[in-house]
């Protein structure tokens with residue numbers, strides 16, 4: 001079993017200028033090295049209130065009666081467009097509520113009555129998430145030296161359906177009766193996995209740690225909710241309206257860049273600090289899984305940086321099986337049709353189905 005090492009020190013990137021090539025390069029460096037980075041919460045369109053209210057709604061929802069929530073349980077054959085995952089049946093010690101796309105502030109799926117009054121707010125939050133992802137995708141394109149709307153234009157939900165999902169997550173604390181039967185030192189709250197889409201945004205709460213990423217050395221590294229900001233200059237975490245947004249690269253973007261950008265395996269645990277704490281807290285997080293429009297063809301990227309990476313990996317005989325299927329978009333044989341985004345997602349779901357739903 002992989003060991004847990006020291007916390008990871010990820011860069012905090014300010015995305016307020018989506019046209020700054022220096023920021024684009026910094027983003028590519030972090031995405032290629034760790035597959036994870038923080039986005040400075042001061043350079044986004046989210047206000048303190050947007051994030052507070054979103055967590056408020058989530059907390060209220062998970063506190064609602066089990067019978068009410070269970071009407072929105074995930075059913076096996078709805079693929080990516082899932083709704084609710086409930087304790088204790090999932091194997092992991094968590095509950096999750098998924099929202100598919102919103103249209104004009106309206107969810108395209110049944111919404112529990114307790115959330116009806118919050119529907120427009122949740123839709124607004126999802127649209128801010130998409131906007132933020134588009135900004136990040138522009139910076140990644142800049143860093144890869146391709147046209148800056150290369151990714152952005154195929155992640156525009158007004159042009160067609162996408163697989164994007166907003167997910168609320170709730171992980172009861174080690175003190176909760178819901179987790180009483182689990183061995184807190186060995187069991188996990190969410191098993192090791194990588195995300196399927198292009199990029200994921202993760203919002204976390206102060207004092208509610210638990211995320212770990214698998215490093216290239218094969219050890220688990222805890223990801224602090226409030227990173228050590230001293231390395232970024234004269235600021236400290238009190239200057240952030242809310243903790244930085246954690247961003248990670250998903251399988252699809254890794255496939256599209258022939259593995260240059262890493263889709264890093266991660267999990268959620270009961271951290272030791274929490275197990276020893278006299279006052280362990282429940283963990284709430286909000287994830288936004290950004291996917292391209294379903295029909296997007298994953299054709300090779302016209303990026304010299306990706307081509308050079310591919311040639312280097314081939315010369316070294318490196319093939320990372322985790323990054324996707326068939327090696328990556330650049331291995332498309334002449335005359336063959338490229339995979340579409342929805343085919344890529346289906347193949348990922350099929351490969352892991354029955355093992356884990358992320």
Ligand SMILES: O=C(O)CCC(=O)C(=O)O
Nearest residue numbers: 169195211268285287358
């Ligand atoms: O809650 C978290 O920290 C991570 C959740 C996650 O990785 C996922 O839902 O894919």
Ligand SMILES: [Fe+2]
Nearest residue numbers: 194195266358
């Ligand atoms: Fe994940």
